Amino acid sequence: MARSSDGNKKERIMDAAVVEIAHRGYHQTTVARIAKRAGVADGTIYLYFKNKEEILFSLFDRAMGRFIDEGRASLEKSSEAPEKLRRIIELHLTLVGEDRDQAIITQVELRHSLHFMDQLSRAQVGEYLSIIGQVVVQGQQKGEFRAELDPVFAAKAIFGVLDEMATDWILSRRNTRLESKAGAVFDFLWAGLKPSC
Amino acid sequence: MARSSDGNKKERIMDAAVVEIAHRGYHQTTVARIAKRAGVADGTIYLYFKNKEEILFSLFDRAMGRFIDEGRASLEKSSEAPEKLRRIIELHLTLVGEDRDQAIITQVELRHSLHFMDQLSRAQVGEYLSIIGQVVVQGQQKGEFRAELDPVFAAKAIFGVLDEMATDWILSRRNTRLESKAGAVFDFLWAGLKPSC
């Protein structure tokens, strides 16, 4: 049966795309290279993706899906907002940090044009930001976070710090673990969020 | 006259490039289009730039130069670290916010590829981060900022928030002024930086 090869083939193409694109950049990566690495014919790519750009979008969807799903799941485990914030920070840095190639896609290649970023941010990034925002709101309701803070702004600020850490980690090719920054990030953000005394 | 038209011509090409690249993206922008908008022949571009990529680099240099120069100048005017932080925030958001096309270049197009970002971050972004870092260090020395904070980390966090605000402003095509976020950004960062009580 084609049972297993079907799903596998699309995945295989995406995996190949991550490696190729991470190494040479989206524009230098030819569809032929991706096909070759995936072990399929060039034309086969087009059975699974409308065009080259669709591959990149799919890569984003797959990655962002994990952020959102695992983000949601992680939040359910704790009830305190600061604890949730810590979990999100750790999860974000862990997910980005566990696959450098994928991280290059997410932090760099996926942002290569306004047109592209537009589509991304509208959909899933917006959802991710709103998850963060909900944690902020919840923390404010319980008095754990400063009430006067705009939660939408706060979510973006939090995301900005996380995103910068991720990008910085990619660019500095040192062999550090990205998660190791989680403590510092939490301390900094928590200081900015907690009620002043 | 011949003398100045030279300098003018390079500037004209760069200005044309900003508009074209902001509107269609770097890869969709042809050298011919830039030449046309600049009012020069295609070949003339190559008298001023080694190749297409060089144009983009020059755009970055020109923009980053202002950040660094005006950043430095601005810092000299005040002596308190929090005040300096506020100035940097305002300057950053003002400079990004005053020209949407240029901002698209800075926030989006310039981040094309790892190869590209590498070159950027090594040089001037590193310098910009170090300016921010120096403010943090100074604040810590004077007891205005929390001493236990790693100033290099803090600089990145600050930059991350500013950068996210800038990118968000570009993507949300609302007609707001980016500088209007300066107050909120300062409050948030200041809370995260000041000594806990």
Next chain:
Amino acid sequence: MARSSDGNKKERIMDAAVVEIAHRGYHQTTVARIAKRAGVADGTIYLYFKNKEEILFSLFDRAMGRFIDEGRASLEKSSEAPEKLRRIIELHLTLVGEDRDQAIITQVELRHSLHFMDQLSRAQVGEYLSIIGQVVVQGQQKGEFRAELDPVFAAKAIFGVLDEMATDWILSRRNTRLESKAGAVFDFLWAGLKPSC
């Protein structure tokens, strides 16, 4: 049932091909589209036709077969050459005019290339022309048509007029009936054929 579905399937494929090719042209029509319209799998096409070109040839054969068969049958009904000429004209225009899609195939798509036309004209068109030629010969023998006319030439001239009417009808998308031209065509040709006085 299996037996007849076989024949049906080939017919179904040919019918689908007529519609698709008439609407998009031979080269823009993919085998996949024909298969889809015919309700069969892509591969099934190749059980009935050696390749895509064969479909077109088959379409021609089927159409030309009717011209020849019905032409012959029609000629047997009358004995006077002018009457036979009239019948041929009417039959030709009626057959072309009764199915616009099929007519597009016959008048346009089938004339794709020299290679293609060669094969067509050698075989069946030659036979059709010879049927017309025989009518001319017969008319000359009975003194109904001018004797000095080369019957091969006359057949081509007759065919040329009919063919031009057919093509013109296709291109002018007016909602006229092609057969309505039969009278005028006959009058014109008859004048050219009958003995001068």
Next chain:
Amino acid sequence: MARSSDGNKKERIMDAAVVEIAHRGYHQTTVARIAKRAGVADGTIYLYFKNKEEILFSLFDRAMGRFIDEGRASLEKSSEAPEKLRRIIELHLTLVGEDRDQAIITQVELRHSLHFMDQLSRAQVGEYLSIIGQVVVQGQQKGEFRAELDPVFAAKAIFGVLDEMATDWILSRRNTRLESKAGAVFDFLWAGLKPSC
């Protein structure tokens, strides 16, 4: 100066296209082959033609232009309608017959799709038919041609006979001169056109 090479280059490309397309058919002819025969780079083709199809259209325009121009010029030389008819017939067959490759383009390749024929017939073929029609009208006014004939119909009939002779000449690869048919064509058409007695 590029003075002479400009016009020449476009002509050279068109000449190369005639040969290549006549020999292999439009679809089997690659732009690269045309470029090679024309002695230019592939890309150069696109400085003179928007795309491959445009080359074919240009070929048609150039050819049809001669038919119309020389047709018009030829008609001015004589005043009798039958004489004009004879001139048109001779000119048509001479022009088609003087360049077999070009004739293949005109009689076969240019007709390969409805879309294509539409564009052709609308414009210049219509004009050519109307030139023929005017001769018919003039002949009718002077009593040289049968008055009851619809001149639009007659023009198409005349064209149909000429066109069939041309196509037939191409397909029969015999080494005859197409113009040699002019007499027979004229006799046949003249018999169909002249007032009955």
Next chain:
DNA sequence: TATGAATGAGAATTCATTCAT
């Protein structure tokens, strides 16, 4: 017979860059 996923050769077109004027 019938299927349809997979193949991979093939071609049009673009565009950064050069260089003769």
Next chain:
DNA sequence: CATGAATGAATTCTCATTCAT
């Protein structure tokens, strides 16, 4: 310095055809 016609390498995508099931 300036031009812009010419170059030709490079790449995406299509689609007729095959073949394992």
